[in-house]
Every structure is written in structure tokens, then in C-alpha cells.
Amino acid sequence: MDDALVIGGTRFIGRHLxxxxxxxxxDVTILNRGTHENPFADDDRVSRIEGDRTNDSALEAAAIEADPDAVFDCVAYYPKDVQAATRIFDDCEAYVYISSGAAYGRExxxxxxxxxPLESCTADQAADDSGETYGPRxxxxxxxxxxxxxxxxNAMAVRPCIVYGPHDYTERLDFWIDRVNRFDRVVVPGDGTNVWHRAYVEDVATALRVVAEQGDAGEAYNVGDRRLVTLEEMVDLIAAELDTSVEVVTAGxxxxxxxxxxxxxYVLYREYPHVLSTAKLADLGWESTPLEEAMARSVADFLESDRDGSEHDPGRENEERVLGILDTF
Known part of the structure; x- marks a missing residue:
């Protein structure tokens, strides 16, 4: 395969892809509406087609203009999007859909x-745009x-768990980096042993390409860090990359x-562990980035950005009251 069409391609996973x-x-072509800054605007190796992926005519025009060998669908949020794309790009060598670990319906x-088993999905859920229906969709x-x-x-799916890394507009990890960067005491909910599997974004990008090149039609592939860490261990990793030390204060x-x-x-907290097996993807030759290296790149990008994860903040004044109570025990 030589020619790739990335539907999306400018923000986070698509950018790294x-x-x-x-x-x-x-040779890469990106298809998007142009509502976000294009980091490849000055790169003559990347062509861009303007169009809305929810418009079948735009997809059909892109199929003709780009004539891709492989299609990577980064912004298919509704089942109808996937149904349309697999029809329009049915003669491509590979179509890869970004699904999610949230698609699983049993703990x-x-x-x-x-x-x-996967989540079930009603007709109403398939057309809904709320966070509650994300997994079913x-x-x-x-x-x-x-x-x-x-x-x-030749259609395949890749199921990432929580994705983190440079250019993450969700700012989920940024909240924790900001906490460690600003305070010497960091409140962690629960007992610190919470595990919510995470996936470094560059590894997700590599997984998409590897699946396109080597995956089997009709198969889905999980992707996540090959080394699992608890929430407390993640805070310690961040502190190490910031060359600082923090006291982790667990609170029930x-x-x-x-x-x-x-x-x-608290963002990235989940009471019941969420862990994906990545053995199937590893069998294709995929490897994950060492966790310390992934965190180093994530922290460096945070320090160069204006992100702070504040939209996820439960309130430092609220935390100070919690710390005050704990200090009396």
C-alpha cells in the first residue's frame, strides 16, 4: 500500500497517524471540514480535501480524488458513518475504523x-450524541x-482504551500533570490502586497502520500500553518526569x-478495573512505547502548551478541606 486517506487527521490520534x-x-491525503488548524498545511507531502465525513457525497468525491489504498476513519462516531464508509471504500485494500474499548459490554x-461481549445498541442509541451512548455506538x-x-x-477495527499523549485536546492527563507540577500533595481517589488501561497516542497510530497492513478482514484489535500502572503509579511517573516529588494522599x-x-x-478514575488484552495486536508485530518514554513526551508537550486540564478540576479549595480532615486522623 502506498496511498492513504485519513478521515480527520489534524487533532490528536489522526495527527499522529x-x-x-x-x-x-x-502518500497521505486528509479529509476534514477545516474547523481545526491543519498542522500539515505547509507540508507538501500531505494533500487535503475539504468535506464533511457525514456527507456521503463528500466521501464519494474523496474516494475518487484520493483513490486511496488504505482508509483510516478517525471520526466515525455513529454506526451509519461506518456503514456508509465501508460501502463507499469497498474496493480499497484496507479500511480501518477507530472503535473503542468502551464498546465492550461486560466487565x-x-x-x-x-x-x-459487545454493548448492545438500540436504534435510538445509534443516533444519539450523548456520552452515555458512546460505547453502544x-x-x-x-x-x-x-x-x-x-x-x-477488507474492513477492520482498532479498539483503544483511554488515549493520552502530545496534542491531547481532552486534557485528561493534563489535569494530573498540572496537579503534580503545582502542588506537593496530590489527592488520589480511592486507595490509589485503581487501574484504567491507557494507550499512548503514537502507539495507537502505529496500531492503525499495522492493522491496515497485516490485519484480517472482519477482526477487531485492542490497543493499550503493554505495561499497566495504577493511578498512584501514574502520578509517581509524572513526578519523576517533572524531577519533583509529591506526597500522594489517597482519599475514600x-x-x-x-x-x-x-x-x-476525578478524571481517569474508574472503580472497577478496565483492562484490554493486547496480545492479538502484538501477534502482528506491534510493540508499545516504554512507559517512561511515553510519559516523558507527554509531560514535555504539556509544558510547551497552554493546557492545564482545569475543566476536570474538582476544586483545589475542596481538596484542601479533604486534606485538612485527613491531617487530623
């Missing part, structure tokens, strides 16, 4: 492709991949109540 494809000598450790997109493969389309629901905080108010 374009960089990975360029590093592997692909298992770890969640495995083809074994752990992604699962229905996966089922559209399976159906396309049965029609002979009763202690957090003093600051009118719920454990779920």
Missing part, C-alpha cells in the same frame, strides 16, 4: 476480542465492520465528602 504514515513513506479482566460500528467483511470488504468516599467531592469527579 499522519506522522506515522509519512514516516513509513505513504472482564482482561477484555478480549471475540470473547468479551462504537460497538454497533464494530458490527458494521463485521458485516462489511462478510461482503468482501467518606474523606472526599468533606470537600463535597465524589471519586468519579
Amino acid at each position: 499522519v506522522e506515522d504514515l509519512l514516516a513509513h513513506d505513504y 472482564e479482566i482482561p477484555k478480549r476480542e471475540g470473547e468479551t 462504537k460497538a454497533e460500528g464494530d458490527r458494521a465492520i463485521f458485516a462489511a467483511a462478510e461482503r468482501g470488504v 468516599p467518606r474523606e472526599l465528602e468533606a470537600g463535597e467531592i465524589e471519586p468519579d469527579d
